[in-house]
Amino acid sequence: MDKERVSQVMLLVSSHLPQRDLCALLCVNTACRGVLLSHASLWKAINLQGKSQAGRRLLAALSLARYQDVEEINLEFGQDVQDEHLAAVKCKVWKFSCKLQRLNLNACQKITDAGVEAVVSECRSITKLEIYWNLKVTDAAVKSIVTNLKELELLNLSGCKSITDQSMRHLAEHSPSIRSLNLTRCVKLTDEGLCEILNVCLQLEELYLYALSGFTPKSLALIGNLEELKVLELTGAQELSSNCLVSISKCHKLESLCLSWCVRITDAGLKALTCPLKLLSLHGILGVTDEGLDALACYCSKTLHTLDVNGCINIKRRSREELLQRFPRLECFQVHS
Template sequence: MSASWADAADSGREVNPFGGDADQENTSIDFDDYEDTVENTPIETSGEVVPPPVHAFADIDLGEALNLNIRRCKYVTPTPIQRHAIPILLAGRDLMACAQTGSGKTAAFCFPIISGIMRDQRGERPLGSRTVYPLALILSPSRELASQIRDKAKKFSYQTGVKVVVAYGGTPIDQQLMELEKGVDILVATPGRLNELLERATVTMQMIKFLALDEADRMMDMGFEPQIRKIVEQMDMPPRGVRQTMLFSATFPREIQRLASDFLSNYIFLAVEMVGSSPDLITLKVEYVHDSDKRSHLMALLHAQRENGTGDEKSLTLVFVETKTGADTLENWLCMNEFPATSIHGDKTQQPRYRQVKHINLEFSEGIEGNHLQLVKSQCQNALLSLKCLNLNGCQKISDGGIEAITSICPNLKAISIYWNVRVTDDCIRHLVNSCRTIIDLNLSGCKSITNKGMQLVAESYQDLEPLNITRCVKITYDGLLHVLHKCSTLQTLNLYALSGFTDKAYKKISLLADLRFLDLCGAQNLSDEGLTHMAKCIKLESLNLTWCVRITDSGVITIANSCTSLEFLSLFGIVGVTDRCLETLSQTCSATLTTLDVNGCIGIKRRSREELLQMFPRLTCFKVHS
């Protein structure tokens, strides 16, 4: 392992994905139930010189850090697909694999990719531009699957120095762009969003060493073949034979065979017979019930399930009906009888009510008004009880009353975002704290009518708040911020962008936030070196935006650099008072962590060659210099 990866792995700044006591990690299929059959599971392989399978993870050398994470996951015996695929991929061969969903495919391709990146395959990536150069690309058909792969990959890559980012459509692109700017080694993406990033020149495929296509048959069924071919064949991705390609599919239709022929080079074909099919996993029971008795019989079954203690998320109920209208009617009837339900059929244009409406996203839906939210409340009362996340960003026609209507029956709401709504006032905050006591994520960016009174209500009611964004809330003064800083000691993210009226007295109080990791002070024109000296007590800081903080000099930045040695992102854009002195200190204290450094407009910092910068900051992926 190279020195830079070893240094990056030696980090306590990452959130431990395993918690204090790792739960049993497993695939969707419990292979322990088939211990006698797994060893003898029929496997079909074809290709030249197929590497032999492995029988225990302890027998595979994937690198010390990755092996440790495998043990943390409590993986001992590989599943059939892992047993054969991992040695093939570690040998550098292309792979076409057919295996059922839930068979452990994600680990089968993630382990070799992470191991390969750790083993000095990082390469020299160009600096000085916003374009990012991932080393591995994992394509998936849906954002849900992409998120699952990202979560698994981040767990597997914990403390390895390998950075995993996900990009998918249906959500705002800005947050994904920010994550990409911090650096990416493994990019998990859906084809549509990736094409958008490529067209923006945000991402380039020039340095891809590993390409994985998961559930390729689903991507073909969803019509993604033209987009996939454009990504692989028409962009700047290295050709087959140069990159390593792995294609996973549950079936092997003619379209997948053609794709494998075009994308893979001298590949090995691997097919794993199904384990744990429905006769093994399902108890079948047939009962004859008259049409008039079906609902009462269903209700009796549901009540019995609830009374027997099996009504948790692991024991969901799936009901098949004959017609679309019947599905909707049954959904309403179940909800009225306090059994949260949702229907799925061909007339649904989106994932219906997102699992009992756990998330509502109306971002920049400019036509949405308060009466529309009243309608949602009246039609979905039972379902809204489980709402966790409400996104009303940019819905400028919604005022306090509309927000009160929908949040009044959302006792489990965890996150609400009301970005850029000037009609929202302190009354909205008052409604929130009366109805939703569990909020830990609050975005009020651009809500220019919120005042110190609203901040006092937030501080008194949401003392477990983690992210708080009050960007451009121009009526909030020192007194309002002070309420939050004194009460909300768990804050990890604080965004004060464009709030220039605070003085060092306010910034001194930020040092009360011992767990603060992300701080945006862009445009804080009254912030001086003295204020930075106080904030240096926030030693867990990972991201600090000091853009246009024009009173800052080397002294303040050096103080931060000596204390906050876990910094990954630092912007000094437009600060003319900093020189090479602060850059040299940063290279001594943050070289193992810093991935993004913006010194554009810092005329006191001289230009450097890429080689010099890499020597100072081995992990740097984005460096913006004075133009």
């Protein structure tokens, strides 16, 4: 087999390997190393998910020439990632910041506003940023994110419990074209903040409001403004009424709707849902009956593949066989355990 074909086969195989195995191949021999390093597409991502000393490893990786075109860095649950590492990224070794598009800082709980600000002020090409489960990040970090990242498409603030309505105002002002926003368990948010988003960020395709029971129909009804919305997570929205679902039904592109434990929903709300849903969770709702589910089947029988009606004791015909009669394409019967 000629060298060119060997190179092609190696590239094909290597493109499916995890980063750890890819790095191990570099040590096989000089020829193998040369082939791998000649393909920049293999070195677009740095994955340190769950790794020990992830901060130190990040700096070591970024000092290598093969990562000059890195587009994605994943530090999710990485241990010992601190502000000093992100500051060093900015000041010392970040030679190629303009190409970074996705940064995952999920559960890096030692990072504060200072670390976030250091990265986003230098790496302004980032379009997707995740900071899940960080109690130290505040409105100051969000302001820095949205003022520096002009092309921001996705922002995950799930579990950032220090975030307030001020962050929503910053988002509405600077990132009106954002497409995915996760505010799960941002418990300081109020109707005022959510209204800021729903009146301005009209390109949203994904909105996650899990475990935010404080929102009322004043803000929830405005979700109907989002004509591009495809995924909506409202688990635990205790004030969500059937009238709100009438408004949400205006989101004609909606494919995934999670209403688990939205205790005020009744059949009237289900009858209003005319979008071709693929996923729907009604887990734990007592106000829905067979009548509402039958009405839903008129619009979703050919599209719905996931339906959770566990705990809906007033839906009497809810065995798998009976649900499949209404929705023959069902494959999954549980969203929440």
